[in-house]
Amino acid sequence: MFLQQILNGITQGGTYALVALGYTLIFGVLEIINMAHGDLFMMGAMVGWALVTLLGWSLVPALIGGMVGAALLGVVLEFTALRPLRRKGGTNLSPLISTIGLGMVIQNLMVRATNGQPLSFRVPLSEGVIRLGPLQMTTAQLVVLGVSILLMALLQWTLSRTRLGRAVRAVSENPETAALLGVNVSGVILATVMLAAALGGAAGVLVGLSFVSVSATMGLPYGLKGLAVIILGGLGNVKGAVAGGLIIGVLEALTVAYGGAGYKDAVAFGFLFLMLLLRPQGLFGISAAAVRRS
Amino acid sequence: MLRIRGLEVAYGAVAAVRGVDLDVAAGEIVTLIGANGAGKSSILRAISGLVRPRAGTIEFEGKRIDGLRPDRVTALGVAQVPEGRAVLARMTVLENLLMGAYPRRDGEVQADLERVLARFPRLAERRNQLAGTLSGGEQQMLVMGRALMARPKLLLLDEPSMGLAPLVVAEVFRLIRQINEEGTTVLLVEQNARQALRIAHRAYVVETGRIPLSGAAADLAQDQRVAAAYLGGR
Numbered sequence: 408m409f410l411q412q413i414l415n416g417i418t419q420g421g422t423y424a425l426v427a428l429g430y431t432l433i434f435g436v437l438e439i440i441n442m443a444h445g446d447l448f449m450m451g452a453m454v455g456w457a458l459v460t461l462l463g464w465s466l467v468p469a470l471i472g473g474m475v476g477a478a479l480l481g482v483v484l485e486f487t488a489l490r491p492l493r494r495k496g497g498t499n500l501s502p503l504i505s506t507i508g509l510g511m512v513i514q515n516l517m518v519r520a521t522n523g524q525p526l527s528f529r530v531p532l533s534e535g536v537i538r539l540g541p542l543q544m545t546t547a548q549l550v551v552l553g554v555s556i557l558l559m560a561l562l563q564w565t566l567s568r569t570r571l572g573r574a575v576r577a578v579s580e581n582p583e584t585a586a587l588l589g590v591n592v593s594g595v596i597l598a599t600v601m602l603a604a605a606l607g608g609a610a611g612v613l614v615g616l617s618f619v620s621v622s623a624t625m626g627l628p629y630g631l632k633g634l635a636v637i638i639l640g641g642l643g644n645v646k647g648a649v650a651g652g653l654i655i656g657v658l659e660a661l662t663v664a665y666g667g668a669g670y671k672d673a674v675a676f677g678f679l680f681l682m683l684l685l686r687p688q689g690l691f692g693i694s695a696a697a698v699r700r701s
Numbered sequence: 702m703l704r705i706r707g708l709e710v711a712y713g714a715v716a717a718v719r720g721v722d723l724d725v726a727a728g729e730i731v732t733l734i735g736a737n738g739a740g741k742s743s744i745l746r747a748i749s750g751l752v753r754p755r756a757g758t759i760e761f762e763g764k765r766i767d768g769l770r771p772d773r774v775t776a777l778g779v780a781q782v783p784e785g786r787a788v789l790a791r792m793t794v795l796e797n798l799l800m801g802a803y804p805r806r807d808g809e810v811q812a813d814l815e816r817v818l819a820r821f822p823r824l825a826e827r828r829n830q831l832a833g834t835l836s837g838g839e840q841q842m843l844v845m846g847r848a849l850m851a852r853p854k855l856l857l858l859d860e861p862s863m864g865l866a867p868l869v870v871a872e873v874f875r876l877i878r879q880i881n882e883e884g885t886t887v888l889l890v891e892q893n894a895r896q897a898l899r900i901a902h903r904a905y906v907v908e909t910g911r912i913p914l915s916g917a918a919a920d921l922a923q924d925q926r927v928a929a930a931y932l933g934g935r
């Protein structure tokens with residue numbers, strides 16, 4: 408029973424981690440929080456829903472479609488809410504507001520398009536249950552967990568092993584040095600925003616799959632949870648986003664199993680609060696003092 | 702190779718460079734010497750595209766490069782080692798060197814990497830160490846090795862000897878001369894005027910954004926005014 412809850416929590420936590428990675432990537436290169444991320448997540452789910460329900464696509468192409476849809480919206484985000492403000496050289500607070508604005512526009516349009524009703528998201532998957540000794544998983548859970556792990560591994564590989572990944576890390580350390588080394592900084596920022604959006608979009612499709620439903624307002628709780636995760640894990644830190652996502656997922660699952668579903672968010676955010684008291688920089692973050700020293 | 706005419710750089714209301722003419726011929730080492738705040742770095746930053754000049758022209762191999770994005774300038778064969786070393790601290794020595802070859806698409810990057818590592822044995826030993834954990838001298842070697850990875854035609858060096866122990870300084874200057882002898886043109890900004898004049902072919906003195914004095918390095922090293930202001934008397 409306990410192990411089963413851990414497994415459920417890890418599955419749920421995988422989607423939190425995907426959402427959080429989107430925040431962390433953008434924070435890494437721009438040092439801003441993209442408040443529209445929850446809505447990119449929702450749009451990924453909506454595109455996935457449309458492809459499956461209206462066009463009859465199967466899960467994998469629909470998942471890729473949701474990621475592409477969210478990435479394209481990421482382009483819109485970059486050219487409307489991010490780049491114009493960057494050119495003006497304002498504070499890091501202005502993109503906070505502009506991304507909230509764009510997120511609201513997206514959400515309101517979708518509320519109108521769906522009449523504010525949740526849409527049922529039925530993916531043609533076998534309804535089977537897989538048993539591993541005492542543990543069991545539905546096919547959907549297995550897909551969610553498998554895809555989350557695959558995407559995180561792919562991201563890690565991209566960042567650590569590819570030319571684009573090195574460029575992203577160089578820009579996140581020092582855009583000026585990166586530019587002197589021949590990196591097209593604006594191009595790398597655009598690619599990072601698209602990558603972040605695509606991860607959010609994938610998470611949206613996976614969450615839709617788990618809950619058999621999507622809605623125009625599904626982005627808000629996941630957006631907040633993702634924020635909690637990166638603050639727990641340490642801003643701009645990939646390892647932290649993954650660990651934070653899994654911790655919050657597992658905590659929630661255990662709370663639901665042993666305390667009651669009503670306390671789920673209270674426990675997750677309470678734990679976050681406690682952690683921040685003990686380690687203000689997050690689990691994997693570097694303390695402000697260490698940053699000043701370097 | 703490099704031809705600058707009437708260059709002006711300003712940061713808001715602060716004029717940092719006020720009408721500079723400067724030439725660098727292929728194969729030369731040219732040095733810019735001058736006091737703190739004279740505008741030396743600003744000249745380099747204008748060449749590499751980090752700041753857009755307020756006025757004037759910069760030509761590299763006959764092509765206007767003023768106002769070009771830094772990555773475009775780099776792609777033309779101009780590498781800058783900025784002031785204060787600027788290693789990518791959270792990346793390994795090897796990754797830093799690979800970043801130097803970022804614009805290159807030819808198949809010889811790996812061979813150049815081996816060559817740079819052979820040239821800097823201390824970097825080779827530390828190839829998987831994070832660059833931020835290197836000593837100051839090692840970091841300077843790393844940024845110079847990284848610049849070489851770009852196979853630049855023109856190398857811009859901004860105070861490479863800053864904050865280094867005398868032995869390491871000598872090594873840095875020896876290295877600059879070597880790089881030049883292998884065919885790379887060098888524009889060197891230095892506070893350490895004595896050493897810079899020793900290895901340079903020609904020199905420009907920069908003072909409050911202007912160039913009051915220029916000429917063969919050997920002549921400037923003998924010049925009374927230069928000696929008084931930049932060589933700490935004799």
Ligand SMILES: Nc1ncnc2c1ncn2[C@@H]1O[C@H](COP(=O)(O)OP(=O)(O)OP(=O)(O)O)[C@@H](O)[C@H]1O
Pocket residue numbers: 712715716717735736737738739740741742743744784892
């Ligand atoms: N980003 C900036 N914003 C405002 N003023 C600047 C900026 N960078 C340089 N300046 C000013 O421009 C002038 C020239 O600076 P620059 O860095 O080019 O001098 P420098 O000769 O390289 O000096 P140093 O030897 O100390 O490095 C200085 O007065 C400096 O304060």
Ligand SMILES: [Mg+2]
Pocket residue numbers: 741742743784859
């Ligand atoms: Mg300077």
